[in-house]
Amino acid sequence: MLESHRVTGVEAFRRKIEILTKLLTRHRMTRTISRRSPKTSTSQSRYRTSGFARSLLREWKRLELPLSHERIVVAVSGGADSVALLLGLDELIASGRLKSELIVAHLNHRLRGKASAADAIWVTALAKQLGHESVLGSVDVRRKAARLGDNLEQAARIARYEFLERTARRNQAAAVLTAHTMDDQAETVLLNLLRGSGARGLGGVEPIRSIEPTSDLLLARPLLSWAERPDTEDYCRQRDIEFRTDAMNLDRKFARVRVRQELLPLMRTFNPNLVKGLVRTAEILREDNGALDKGAARLLEISIEPDDATSLRFDLLANAPRALRRRALRLWLEQCRGHLKRLERVHIVAVEELLFGERGGRVFEVPGGGRVTRGRGRLHYTN
């Protein structure tokens, strides 16, 4: 379903590039890209680092991302955010402040026909001009979504992260970078609020984490905590790069687009610093959630039977604060089943009621497999 092409050395792809290069002029890739050079920099300041790159470096250090010669996969769609991230990293590498070896990764979602293909070429050409390697992938997201019953955004996101992770593994990269900004974070927080989420959802995305729980490959968002959309657009303009615009980012049938175009502007009329506020709220709630997850893991550890993890004593659980108890039960079910699929808050509450012998009797059938029974001061999980 998903094919990925190494740009360099693949003959078929070279031919494709040749043909499509003709399109390029139509798409404003005519300018020469200056390597280190906010527009304002003159000869005497040619080694001066831009504010954007300095902020990026500060965040890079705060996140403890590798400063040495490691490979880093950068996801670049061609939009202002990801192009600014690429240009900022490029500036830091060019000025010797960063030693990373960049791999520019672009996934063609084939949702917008020729426009999608043109984006792929544009990103490849940009990477080439900057002197970085690039990897293109292509996936029919619409077909994938139809097959899996996901919505388009969800299917695109899954395909993108699969592609990025595979690209990173094939290249022994240390980290995958995405260009999420504070605006993206604010949108995520609001989308989750509109769904009635708790602290986990309202915490938004993390600035850095393992790409999978047990993996040593990092997923980092080095713009998330400090850059707003105007910052990335301004920096692209400073560098004389006309980033691409994805028409789907303007399509109001997507909830995220409406949050961006309708909800955020209205909320800004109450507080002009709203985006910063939402990002701060998300950070506080992530901290809260982290502390509670830790407490819940400890509660589970001391509640589980030492020789049988599918058996759970409930005396300690019953006396714990509800926020810890529910998290511990969720974690227990995740460990027993190996996943959290189809498990929602309402199911955790049902297991909790089992604990107190309230409504719902003595058995709970977990959706998507497994059952929990109550007996002799314990909950038992069976497949």
Place this chain on the structure above:
Amino acid sequence: MLESHRVTGVEAFRRKIEILTKLLTRHRMTRTISRRSPKTSTSQSRYRTSGFARSLLREWKRLELPLSHERIVVAVSGGADSVALLLGLDELIASGRLKSELIVAHLNHRLRGKASAADAIWVTALAKQLGHESVLGSVDVRRKAARLGDNLEQAARIARYEFLERTARRNQAAAVLTAHTMDDQAETVLLNLLRGSGARGLGGVEPIRSIEPTSDLLLARPLLSWAERPDTEDYCRQRDIEFRTDAMNLDRKFARVRVRQELLPLMRTFNPNLVKGLVRTAEILREDNGALDKGAARLLEISIEPDDATSLRFDLLANAPRALRRRALRLWLEQCRGHLKRLERVHIVAVEELLFGERGGRVFEVPGGGRVTRGRGRLHYTN
């Protein structure tokens, strides 16, 4: 500043009522109020309890409010929510399901001249017709706000709760009830989100708590968890009562009014069940916050020097999750100072930095009094 009058037996006030009663006919208090009687109830169902009253009774029991002969102060502004609360309680008392003795409390904020006075009379007359005692208070909120430098909403809120608490104490009441609905809760959550709050603010108001930390007087909101605004309006109509409308509830210079009239309607276009979702989010976050406050209190307890509460060891604090550490430091400062006035998140962060010997040196001056110094593995508080 604040005068409160017992309606019954005060001669001066009786004269005032007589004069103002003439206004009454202009304000549609002409109808006779039927005591137990959704409009639909016919003779054979005259003892049938309305859905509204049944929901109220269910919540009453869930909150473990007293079912016996206790005095209960009900705050009644005259708006649909508080009138519905009063009518619902009245229905439960009339049908013998509740034994409480109600005291209807109304504070005239004197913000709308004759309209404010007319509300006071309307509420007094309603209480009288239902056969409940009432207490009127009056305060010049505008002057109070100017004197204290508070905004109007803040000053009105403080004056109102002072009045309610005093009324409850004078009458040896067990609880004060306010008629906050799910809509009020949703508005509070959003107002706090617009300010960039954490879990404490996003948790909204509590359905029940002590009116002050060490008090045995309860403050309860028995509509908060289940009633939406249309429910209270419908119930008033069922009971044939034309509730009052406060013009200030329509004044868009107040952020809360704009949240109600602009933000919530837009957010409902994303999710028609938005209010329920926000109320649920608030509940989850209150639980989270409660568990973290508990953990923080424990952390503080084991970090404080046994013989000197102004001295705090920092080894355990330094290793605790940040969410617990910051809450513990906040609690410590509150205990040392006796209050939380002027203490904001940024100050807690500054004390935390002191802990780690980062920026900010070895002393932190707490705004509004007191200082924290660092030395020999401890933080010290001095006045």
